[in-house]
Amino acid sequence: MSKFHSMINRRDFMKGLGLAG
DSSP states (O other), rough: OHHHHHHHHHHHHHHHHHHHH
């Protein structure tokens, strides 16, 4: 479960970076 959550968090971070970039 921890791994899955980490993946989602990372994906969100990437999405945020893409929007900010």
